[in-house]
Amino acid sequence: MDAFDYADHFLFQLAKKYDPGRPLQIELHPGLHCDRYQCPHCFGHGQRPLAGRVLSAEEIGRALDDVAAFDPLIVVSGVTTEPLTHPEAAAVIRAVRSRGLRLGLYTKGLRFGRECAEAVLEGDAECFVTFSLDAFDRETYQRLHGIQPGGAGRGEGTAGEDYFDKVVANIRAFYAEKQRRGSRTQIRIAILLFRENCGPDLEAAIAPYTEIADLVRLAVAQDRNDGGRVGNLPGSHTALLGHLAARFAGHPKIRVLTGTAEPARDRAFRRCYTQRFQVTIDKAGNLYPCPQVAVAPYRHLSFANLRAAPLAELLRSSQRLGLFEKDVDSDMRCRICDRKDEAINRALCKLDPTPFAAG
Ligand code: SF4
DSSP, rough: OOOOOHHHHHHHHHHOOOTTTTTTTEEEEEOOOOOOOOOOOOEEEEOOOOOOOOHHHHHHHHHHHHHGGGGGGGEEEOOOSSSEEEEEEEHHHHHHHTTTTEEEEEEETTTOOOHHHHHTTTTOOEEEEEEEOOOOOHHHHHHHHTOOOOOSSTTTSOOOOHHHHHHHHHHHHHHHHHHHTTTOEEEEEEEEEEEOOOOTTOOOOOGGGGGSOOOOEEEEEOOOOOOOOOOOOOHHHHHHHHHHHHHHTTTTTTOOOOGGSOOOOOOOOOOGHHHHGGGEEEETTTSSSSSGOOSSSGGGGGOOETTOOHHHHHTTTTHHHHHHTTTTIIIOOOOOOHHHHHHHHHHHHHHOSOOOOOO
């Protein structure tokens, strides 16, 4: 590599020498389904995780013990499922918090009741909970998330048309309890912008949310991993985000993610560098190189199952290291990175025109 830029050269060396057995991030997808949500903008819309016996909270805890010494960020999320539909959702959160690991939880919030709130607030390590809300009233919420009406008494127990009220009540109660305890946990509300929810009075619509969260984040939805884009994105995305960023500049609780309007779908990188620093574990213990591919159509990228060996061992397995050498298009068939992983792949590819080896 001809590196005339000292900073680039330093970053390249860091990435190249990084021990794949010390993941920076472990993403858990413990959810079984998505209740009555069928969001058209879901990243893995219509796809299912692989079937299989669901990991218990105890099994998840044992896997975390294997890597806790490396202090990875534990993200609890789902590409096509709601994480809190796991039968022991609060115990899964506790498995992370009781080990003093950093936690990032992404949830719709419908099932985020007292038990989950207690589990989050019991820990001291850095923690954020992001509620994907995307709407300011119950009708828009139901429409944007494709929620089937009815269903009261089944599953989680709330009728589809009442989801919005339940979610907002859960966030409000969580924020109040967090304030009461003086917890450093950060509560975030994520709003994806669509034609239906970004009228001229956006500031007034957002205001109540700044009373029940530490941060309200505005962005535009990414293209789904099947390449599909919903038809109700607001027009002139880039201009809109720029306008909102200027309007809310300096606001202590509102952030606008300005770079979210268009997917890059970069074709320059031939190897996936991102996978060296992370692992995703689905509800049945299947291990994947990134969250975007942790669904059945990408089963060919699952390099092991958590029940086969200790996690620390699987992270250094030849199956995993072999993926580092694969071509993203012809071998992995997964040029569907989200904007974060794509940004990392692009940046490292620029530093390394000849992909570095796994060793
Ligand atoms: S989708 Fe992107 S980040 Fe995920 S494995 Fe493929 S190349 Fe890597």
